[in-house]
Amino acid sequence: MSNQYTPLRELSAKCTFCGVCHSVCPVFSKLAVESSCARGRLFQTRFLSDEKIRASKHIAETVTRCTLCQACAAKCSAGIKTTDLFMRLRKEIYGEVPMPLAKRAAFTWMSYRALFDACLSYGAPFQTLLFKEKEDGAGWVSRLPIPAAGLNLRRVIPKLASRPLRRVIPEVGKPASGAVKAKVVFFPGCMMNYVYPAAGKAVFDILVKNGVEVHVPKKFACCGTPAITSGDFGTGRILAEINTGLLSAGGYDAIITGCATCATALAHEYGMVLEDSKAGPAWDALKGKVQDFTSFLCGLGYSKDFREVKQTVTMHDPCHLVRGMKVAKQPREIVKAIPGVTFVEMADADRCCGCAGTFSAHYYELSRRINDDKIDSIARTKADLTVTGCSACRMHIDDGLSQRGVPCKTLHTAELVARGYGLA
């Protein structure tokens, strides 16, 4: 017997059911049932291949109830690449079972780059129709519950920026003086573009300050992560092809990101969606150049021309940065180099914050329970500031801090570094 699940079954065939995935899984820590973690899902794959079970709405629910945090992949004693496998599994299941309408609509929208860009660039004035400001100034809360978009009445989300990043920074940034140490392309991603432009500007300014010529092409599409992780490889492929084209042109020394999720998409996940695409060879040539701005700076050597920033700082490691890009030491090294910063490590800094993009939209209450552990870790450090290299994590942590009333602010790591340089 052989079907579309058979290749996945083969990838999962070394699982010995040992259970190590259970001990690191944020979802299992809350639900503790076999269907909630990697081990169970690997055997589900086997049964789908054997046609002992059939794809159903219920199976689709259980395979999407995962933050794709890669903790299981990092620990698997059999070396199974669980996270990649689960994205492929979602793709196959959504080949048989219809994807929820809201997701389908959103991904179609994303694939029309210009329309997507226009809506998010000019959407800010219309936000008050749907949202109202939360009293503590932490952001917006929805006026109506909109479960399809993951908005429940208590979820605090950041405001859409009145000016997207593209209108805040120039298309090319050149160092004011001295030799150009490298010529790079900066891929800011949607969150930095439309929600946290100050973080995007910080990455841009830091690079220029360190003698780097930075290019930011206007026509980047969304990196595609929401679609790819949801199993919509078709949309992912359209977006990957657009971005691969832009990143290949220009002869850049490196592709710099300030968003861990975008980085992982560009460096790894495009491999899955471009498998038989004509853009495949171009992607093969550029994937090794993708770097988070912190690892790039550590490799290049960065200016220590900092001014004092008197803050107690802790750091959350985004899954896509610490496991996706294997970057954890570099942002710490740079942050600790800023005089005045008292760095306090939080417990389980590399544990998933529960956001996971569309996961927190679909399973908001569960994502909050996972986030509670993160908020507890942060609260125990008594830090003034939590920094992180992922805007989605930041948004979710902000939501948790506000709802739990923990007096700690969040910033993108780049914004703290920019403050150190006196750039913000």
Added chain:
Amino acid sequence: MDRETLIARLTDIVGKENIVTEPDDLLLYIFNAGPKAQQASFHSKHVPIAAVQPGSAQEISQIMRIAHEKGFPVIARGQASGLAENTRITKENTIVLSTMRLTKLEIEPETLTATVGPGVVTVEIKKAAGKFGLLYPPDPASFGYSTIGGNVATDAGGLQCVKYGTTRSYVAGLEVVLADGEIIRTGNKCIKDVAGYNLTQLFVGSEGTLGIITEIILKLIPLPPAKKAMMAIFNDLEAAGAAVSKVMVSGVVPSIMEFMDNTLIRAVEEVIHQGLPVDAEAILLMEVDGDPAVLDGQVEKISSVCKGLGVREIRVANTPEEIDAIWEGRRNCLPSLSRVSKSRMSGDPAAPINRLPEELRKLKELGKKYNVKTACYGHAGDGNLHPCFLYDNDEEYERATKVKDEFYAFMLTIGGTVTAEHGVGNEKTKYMKDQFGPVAYGIMTGIKKLLDPKNILNPGCLFGENL
């Protein structure tokens, strides 16, 4: 009681978010951990009727009252990571009872104890105790993911047993829900207590067949301040075997003393590329812990014993990184074997520590006799080996099984046991009568019948069909 009524009653007790009833989800409970996990013939034949996650001993008591009255089998389960088919479902209409919500974790440094729920992952106890400068010593290879409930139920061992003993040595008291729903407490936080039969120790290692453990009082010890590790490389297999008991009687008690044969050395080196001596017949990996002032002397003593037996080379690890490198090789033993054969059976028998050379000889001999590839590693210092019987197909599996059975029989003839740390489970029930003899075995089945007259607690485990 029909399925619907049962599920309604169970849902009333645990709440609907704590019960699994969807058939596709219940199917995921038929698997058993181990190298054979993927073989369809190794899966449990029955799908559970429901899986519940109670939040207290009281809820478990209510569940057991129903199960006892209506005759539903109940299998308590933590991570189900046991390697002896310890939570195999052998009967229809089984209720799987997960202990994962029982996660109390309190350290009481004043009495050197911890009070924990069975659902706590063992490493969390080690971490929590460490904050007070205390140690919970048992360290089964799975301690990073297995639960203390499972560790206690199987009396789990590990690397440091040679000095510190198995889980049993650290269990001072229990709360247990009996088959009929009664809740009892055994033991206490006293260091000495000689009153009556030791019920606490009766439940330790009983693998969920006598009751469901809902709380555990553990003993803790002061955390040893320092450690050093070393590797002794031998050209001769039996010399390595002989070194084990010689070291153990030398006056030094290593905290770990592990053994790897040539097949393992080569397989592991292929994975970790650390410069292991691939031409050596065996290596011993050892660790000593305690006051830093005495460790060098201990390392020297062990070295001189090994030299007396013609050791080829001794490598000493001083820094935490070097020590970790030594243990990385050991950690990779089981996974690395997938490079030698498609599948394998592994065991955990033990014998008195002076019999190791004979055991190694016998294993080789049996492998040759049946033309089966074997390998061996294990906790040599406490006499507990992990012989591995490798096979690539069904026909080889048959022969490998013969080697395994004959090797286990041999271990019993030299005063050994068929299991020193994984437990009997459903895997080793066939060896039990041979190990105990009819009278002792009868006493055990008698105890089982006294505490679980309807045989609803983990039926099949320990006794197979013999009840």
